[in-house]
Amino acid sequence: MSESLQNFVDLWHVSMFYGSLVALLAAIIVLVIYYAQYLGLKNLKEKYDFASLNEIKKHRTMHILLAIALGMYLNTLRPDLLEKGFVLFFIRLSVTIVAATIYGYVASLVMKFYYPTKLAKKLNRLRYTPRIHEASGNKMKLLSEEEEDAYLDEGQQAEEDAFAVDYDVWIDAESGDTKVEKYMGYLTALECDRCGFYTLKVEKEEIEKVATEFEEGELVTHYKCSYCNRIKRQSKVIGKKGGSSGAKTETPEFVEQIATTSSVTHIHVEVHGSNGEVLNYEFQTTHQAETFFREFDFSKVDHSR
Numbered sequence: 001m002s003e004s005l006q007n008f009v010d011l012w013h014v015s016m017f018y019g020s021l022v023a024l025l026a027a028i029i030v031l032v033i034y035y036a037q038y039l040g041l042k043n044l045k046e047k048y049d050f051a052s053l054n055e056i057k058k059h060r061t062m063h064i065l066l067a068i069a070l071g072m073y074l075n076t077l078r079p080d081l082l083e084k085g086f087v088l089f090f091i092r093l094s095v096t097i098v099a100a101t102i103y104g105y106v107a108s109l110v111m112k113f114y115y116p117t118k119l120a121k122k123l124n125r126l127r128y129t130p131r132i133h134e135a136s137g138n139k140m141k142l143l144s145e146e147e148e149d150a151y152l153d154e155g156q157q158a159e160e161d162a163f164a165v166d167y168d169v170w171i172d173a174e175s176g177d178t179k180v181e182k183y184m185g186y187l188t189a190l191e192c193d194r195c196g197f198y199t200l201k202v203e204k205e206e207i208e209k210v211a212t213e214f215e216e217g218e219l220v221t222h223y224k225c226s227y228c229n230r231i232k233r234q235s236k237v238i239g240k241k242g243g244s245s246g247a248k249t250e251t252p253e254f255v256e257q258i259a260t261t262s263s264v265t266h267i268h269v270e271v272h273g274s275n276g277e278v279l280n281y282e283f284q285t286t287h288q289a290e291t292f293f294r295e296f297d298f299s300k301v302d303h304s305r
């Protein structure tokens with residue numbers, strides 16, 4: 001081997017070795033930061049939201065970094081072979097690229113199909129572990145869907161009726177204090193009834209029939225499984241619009257305007273009442289916001305919360 005070629009090979013080995021160390025370290029840091037943030041959250045609901053948004057993303061990043069570390073490390077092996085000819089340099093390079101790609105591919109399959117099931121179990125544990133009443137230290141009780149309505153205001157009930165949103169109401173039996181937690185269907189993976197993985201998620205929601213004062217409406221929720229591609233439709237009856245008392249809110253024009261803008265990703269609405277009350281609502285689609293305000297009746301919302 002000529003001297004310049006030898007220099008290049010030496011430099012290559014050194015940079016691949018340190019490169020693999022850096023990638024490995026970065027992979028560890030990503031994971032350590034994730035778990036430090038997760039463990040730093042005190043509240044189970046906060047942990048739930050944080051894990052459902054970040055856990056898979058962070059693990060995926062970690063695996064990409066590990067694939068890079070592996071590929072680079074393999075490029076430092078058997079330097080003695082190169083003395084037999086530079087062609088072996090390219091053979092080794094190709095083999096390591098293939099190895100790193102296979103690792104990345106297998107890891108991405110695991111993160112896409114197996115990991116969501118594991119995560120769903122963890123999230124269920126976070127969601128259904130009895131909450132502790134702050135003042136008394138008592139374990140609180142989770143109310144059933146039927147029982148909880150009495151503790152949800154009109155706006156929250158409308159949301160539960162019209163979207164893939166779930167409210168959990170925890171009650172302290174002694175004091176009657178309640179704690180309300182909101183879970184978004186778009187974030188919650190369900191068990192697929194065909195493949196059994198927890199990879200079934202809400203894809204979109206559509207109002208098939210708008211509820212009027214005289215007739216019930218119909219909401220169709222579309223689910224899709226990212227593993228077996230099962231598509232599921234579930235329809236839900238939307239209750240008739242409340243009695244004629246109290247002025248109904250018209251769909252605000254601004255909602256109709258943004259509903260035509262496809263680049264909107266998130267909508268946060270603050271509703272201010274004449275007595276200084278402020279209500280906050282979050283929507284993922286303009287369609288949700290639009291439907292919500294069609295159902296929304298400010299006079300029936302419990303402002304005392």
Ligand SMILES: [Zn+2]
Pocket residue numbers: 192193194195196197199225226227228229230
């Ligand atoms: Zn499936």
